[in-house]
Amino acid sequence: MTTLQEYLKNSGVYEDLSKIILLIADQAAPIRAAFISNQSYADSTNASGEQQAAMDTWADTHITRVLAKSGLVHAVASEEQDDITTFSSSSKYSVVMDPLDGSSLISVNLCVGTIVGIYDGDVLQPGKNLKAAFYMLYGPMTTLTLSVGRGVAIFALNSDGVYQLMQDNVQIPEGNLYGSGGLRTEWLPEHAAFIADIEAAGGKNRYSGSFVADFHQVLKYGGVYAYPPTTKSPDGKLRLVFEVNPIGFLASQAGGAVSNGVSSTLAVVPARVHQRTPIYVGSRGMIAAIEKIHHA
Ligand code: F6P
Ligand code: MN
Numbered sequence: 001m002t003t004l005q006e007y008l009k010n011s012g013v014y015e016d017l018s019k020i021i022l023l024i025a026d027q028a029a030p031i032r033a034a035f036i037s038n039q040s041y042a043d044s045t046n047a048s049g050e051q052q053a054a055m056d057t058w059a060d061t062h063i064t065r066v067l068a069k070s071g072l073v074h075a076v077a078s079e080e081q082d083d084i085t086t087f088s089s090s091s092k093y094s095v096v097m098d099p100l101d102g103s104s105l106i107s108v109n110l111c112v113g114t115i116v117g118i119y120d121g122d123v124l125q126p127g128k129n130l131k132a133a134f135y136m137l138y139g140p141m142t143t144l145t146l147s148v149g150r151g152v153a154i155f156a157l158n159s160d161g162v163y164q165l166m167q168d169n170v171q172i173p174e175g176n177l178y179g180s181g182g183l184r185t186e187w188l189p190e191h192a193a194f195i196a197d198i199e200a201a202g203g204k205n206r207y208s209g210s211f212v213a214d215f216h217q218v219l220k221y222g223g224v225y226a227y228p229p230t231t232k233s234p235d236g237k238l239r240l241v242f243e244v245n246p247i248g249f250l251a252s253q254a255g256g257a258v259s260n261g262v263s264s265t266l267a268v269v270p271a272r273v274h275q276r277t278p279i280y281v282g283s284r285g286m287i288a289a290i291e292k293i294h295h296a
Contacts, residue, residue, distance in 0.1 A: 004155050004163035013148050020072050024116055025144055027063055028136045034058050039107050047082045047274045055106050056080050059099035077123045077273050079242040084123050094123045098242040102210025111139040113212035117246035127245030127266040135212050147253040172256035174283045175222015179207030179214045186230035194290045215247050224282035236278035241270050244279050257287035262294045
């Protein structure tokens with residue numbers, strides 16, 4: 001059995017970076033434990049104007065507090081906080097996070113997760129600069145899907161509270177699953193044509209409303225997750241810094257790709273921490289197909 005700790009060591013990851021990854025990974029158990037008493041919505045909205053679930057703010061406060069205490073990071077940017085928080089630490093690492101993605105599914109007990117990216121230096125860097133990206137999924141198992149720039153590995157939390165390696169060198173198969181956000185009536189013609197092509201080729205629709213969970217099945221089975229530009233939201237819904245970059249980094253490390261429909265989002269220098277972007281992430285062929293439609 002290879003543990004997460006051993007994997008990080010064997011991968012030559014710097015000690016401080018490993019410590020940050022392990023520290024956040026350790027928060028899966030307290031986060032899971034908090035679900036039972038945080039089922040409702042809070043009376044607050046986040047910087048993107050979305051109503052926060054009680055678990056959004058709980059997970060955000062919890063992870064931020066743990067990071068502040070650790071002295072291991074100099075900045076944290078969270079989907080649930082208006083501004084970047086800086087700490088008086090000599091660390092060069094900054095953390096970006098969606099503390100609880102898919103939180104509207106908490107009250108129906110469907111799969112949700114925590115998305116994390118770690119940069120050397122400031123927060124507003126293109127996703128391709130990530131030193132590490134991972135997500136924890138709170139499903140039937142607690143899993144952690146990680147890239148430190150050497151492919152993608154999936155770990156599961158065992159009954160001893162240790163993350164054990166389940167799969168290394170994960171590669172996204174071409175596959176034919178697809179899931180798309182946005183109302184069909186608000187899709188733009190390019191996106192409608194893309195989905196029609198997938199459906200005509202026998203693609204299977206899978207969309208739960210939790211990006212991180214929907215991406216995980218694309219990672220394993222192949223296909224595409226999309227949140228396109230719509231007539232009402234030309235930049236789509238998902239956030240570049242907290243959601244799209246960490247997941248896009250993982251996809252590209254697994255031999256897949258991520259795009260805003262025209263080009264890779266991993267090259268985009270964020271102008272604002274909460275900026276949104278359309279996203280297409282998954283198998284290489286799927287991403288090439290939407291870019292071809294836009295370039296036609
Ligand atoms: O964080 C945004 C998010 O909750 C994603 O997890 C999810 O894929 C998407 O929004 C769902 O949005 P909609 O309800 O519009 O399909
Ligand atoms: Mn989210």
